[in-house]
Amino acid sequence: MEKRNRPQSDFPKSADAARQFPTGFYWGTATAAYQIEGAWNEDGKGPSIWDTFAHAGKIRDGSTGDVAVDHYHRYKEDVQLMKDIGATAYRFSISWPRIFPDGTGQPDPRGLDFYNRLVDELLANGIEPFATLYHWDLPQALQDRYNGWLSRDTAQAFGDCAGYVAGQLSDRVRHFFTINEFSSFVELGYGQELLAPGLQLPPGQLNQVRHHAVLGHGLAVQAIRAQGRSGTKVGPAEQIISTAPIIETPENIRAAAAALRELNAGYLTVMMEGKYTDAFLAGQGAAAPRYTPEDLAIIASPVDFIGTNIYMAHAYVQASGSAPGYEVVAGGFIVPPPKRPYQPTHASARYPNTELALMLSPESMYWGTRLLVDVWNVREIFITENGVPTTAEGDVEGFDTDRIVWLRAYLTQLQRATAEGVPVRGYFHWSLMDNLEWSAGMQPKFGLYRVDLATQTRTPKLSAHWFREMASRNAVV
Secondary structure (H helix, E strand, O other), rough: OHHOOOOOOOOOOOHHHHOOOOOOEEEEEEEEEHHOOOOOOOOOOOEEEEEEHHOOOOOOOOOOOOOOHHHHHHHHHHHHHHHHHOOOOEEEEOHHHHHHOOOOOOOOOOHHHHHHHHHHHHHHHOOEEEEEEEOOOOHHHHHHOOOOOOOOOHHHHHHHHHHHHHHHHOOOOOEEEEEOOHHHHHHHHOOOOOOOOOOOOOHHHHHHHHHHHHHHHHHHHHHHHHOOOOOOOEEEEEOOEEEEEEOOHHHHHHHHHHHHHHHHHHHHHHHHHHOOOHHHHHHHHHHOOOOOOOHHHHHHHOOEEEEEEEEOOEEEEEEEEOOOOOEEEEEEOOOOOOOEEEEOOHHHOOOOOOOOOOOOOOOEEEEEHHHHHHHHHHOOOEEEOOOEOOHHHHHHHHHOHHHHHHHHHHHHHHHHHHHHOEEEEEEEOOEOOOOOOOOOOOOOOOOOOOEEEOOOOEOOOHHHHHHHHHHHEEEOO
């Protein structure tokens, strides 16, 4: 079996130049603290909203993050997994309640010590650390005290936390992502009850949560600038509602750019432009967020890069002669709904066979980066997440060929973008290893490594060997 898994070393090299990524391109993997660390109540860590959500039985298969895949105790082994596949970067998240158990006040040095050890281990193995400061594990104390992100006090507490962490780690960590996927933790956690804290707020309150999330981002940017070392870089890591022209004509490309700006009005657009679009505010009516001009200036604090999590195209658009100048004709998971929504009704309609329905749309990798330049002239971009979940059956004996087919298609489109000068600086595969996939539990398998939960043994899948070959050549293989 091991022989079958062994990567080939004699593939022809002649085509590599045509599929090459830029010199210095980062090949990384990504994880989140709650999904992998475990040790949920060790070394002074306070409970997070995800601890509460999981302990209430809200995760589909009854899983919790109490142990997860025990990364807290096995981080040295896991860093070696990264090194073994040639990763040159690692995106991890800082558990806010591990640093500030009560959300604010005195930090617990034991929490920071863990991340100091992790960063040192990464650097000792030639892996660049990229830290995410909020990947959804809000201290439960802040949910209880302030109703979480419904209050601007939480935004301020996050800014304070971000500044403290940057002040402690930026001598070795050069890149900080502020918040991961505003559009997921807000909409699904505060609007649809699907993620922690499991609320369904009315429109006015939900808009205030949206506003406080982007305000927290801006406050974090300012705090990192003030307390981080010289040369520290900062930006968001958003799952942007991605758009693509249904047919690549100049008119449809311009329409896709207009749609990107408007469909992301509540998050990325206000961060990049310092204002909510007129159409967004008109659409919200009396439920529109309450804010001050000072809020908008903070939200628009200049960033060094944009991180974007790309899994699929949310909207295929064509030009329209009437306002807003574009029409969504296909796609899914957006408002307003497209004419032809993606609504899989059975396993065979999904790609691949998995509980999480994703539409195979590799061109989202090209347009999801190219349009950031067209709309906002972004100078530096990171793919902060990209991957595909399979089931345990799909990963039988580690032969996850569906994942390789998926990744090759997406990375071919990413290479197209970099070849045309789109400034993508790195790619982070989601995820290093199978882990707790939030409310979907342990069933969806995103990892390059399989994890036996009974023994915590990590085993490379075929995709891990493929990733190593790609990283070593800096080219699509």
